[in-house]
Amino acid sequence: MHNDQPIGIFDSGIGGTSIWKEIHHLLPNEKTIYLADSKNAPYGQKSKEEIIALSIKNTELLLKMNCKLIVVACNTATTNAIRELREKYDVPFIGIEPAIKPAATHSKTQIIGILATQGTLNSELFNKTTEKYQDTKIIEQVGHGLVQLIENGDINSPEMTQLLTSYLAPMIEANIDYLVLGCSHYPYLIPQIKKILPEHIHIIDSGEAVAKQTQKILQEKIGFSSAEKTEPIFYTNTDSKVLSKILENKYTVEKIDF
Template identity: 70%
Template sequence: MHNNQPIGLFDSGIGGTSIWKAIHQLMPNEATLFLADSLNAPYGIKSKDEIIALSCKNTEYLLNLNCKIIVVACNTATTNAIKELRSKYEVPFIGIEPAIKPAALHSQTQKIGILATKGTINSTLFHNSLQQYQNVTFVEQIGHGLVELIENGQINSPEMFDLLNSYLQPMIASDIDYLVLGCSHYPYLIPQIKKILPPHITIIDSGEAVARQTQKVLQETCGLHDLTTPAEQIFYTNSQSEVLQSFVGPNYSVFPKKF
């Protein structure tokens, strides 16, 4: 079974491009359509009802463009809205959650740091995930201000380094050996984070796991691209297109859109 309709992805901004990159690397022949809702970023400080409403808006926009599957490339939207999305729409959904399981299974110190948004850390889905690992100590930190700096292209700024340092030092002092990145924006901070963390601490994000799950669900449900027609990679943003362009590179088309 083949299906040449695009994979739809949405995020509260440009962070979800880290998920898009993992999907595109695994399935380069698939068409994709990425929606960057940067005008409403960050989702992590919004109420659950606001996050659900924005997630429905984004989903309907992508469905109107004939997307065959929706990847919720945002931890906050997944943990707060995916249940409602799956009950409201018939299209398959792929969510993204902090990769707690591999960290918990491999940690030697049984102490794991989690850097995530307020919306993710305060969600029921996140807390239910933690309850599965009673023998592990989780050192949680809300990444106040990180998404805003990333959205403004300030990844390598002194302000970013100072913020990260203030968030990570208590985790280092707590003897963590894994750091779980609980926001799709945060993989772009890995070079900065590595300057702060000792080399024995492993950093985990969800990109590859989400890509594999997307491929699996496509094979089981709506089908993969048939490879006979070119597959477009299209990006829409309702904010500064040049910032999104800088994250995806010059080879892809970024379009400003109102949605």
């Protein structure tokens, strides 16, 4: 079964490209369309109603572009809006939520840390997930300011190092052995985080799991592309330079208003 329609991916900015990279790596023949809603980043400080409205706006644009499946490459949008999106549209949605399960399952100290946005940590879906792991102590930390710095291209700035150190120090002190990255922007901070964390602390993000789930849905329900190779399409609604830079200037990024 073949289906040559594109896969749509959206995020509150450039962070979801960490998810896109995993999908593109696993499914290189699939055409992908990526929306960076940087104008409205970060979603983590917005109300649930605002997050749902923005997620609907992004979804409708991707549906106009004939997408066969939509990946919500944003933890905040997934945890606050995916239920509404699934109720409203027929297209399959794949969400991204913090990888609490593998961290809690493999933790030896039974203490794990999660770095995420306010919107994710406050969400009903996140709280339902954490309730399943009563035996594990979960240390939550809101990553205030991290998304803005990443969106501005300041990944390796002294300000970023200072913020990360202040967020991670209490977790190290509490003896975590797993750190869960609960925002699709944060994998870009892994080199910085590794400099701060002791070597025995494992870092987990959701990218690979999302790519595998995308593959599974295509296989079981929708069909793979018959194309040999396709060029991904990237759209942003702000200056395209930061998105181009994070993609190592390998792809064309188009600025459109949405």
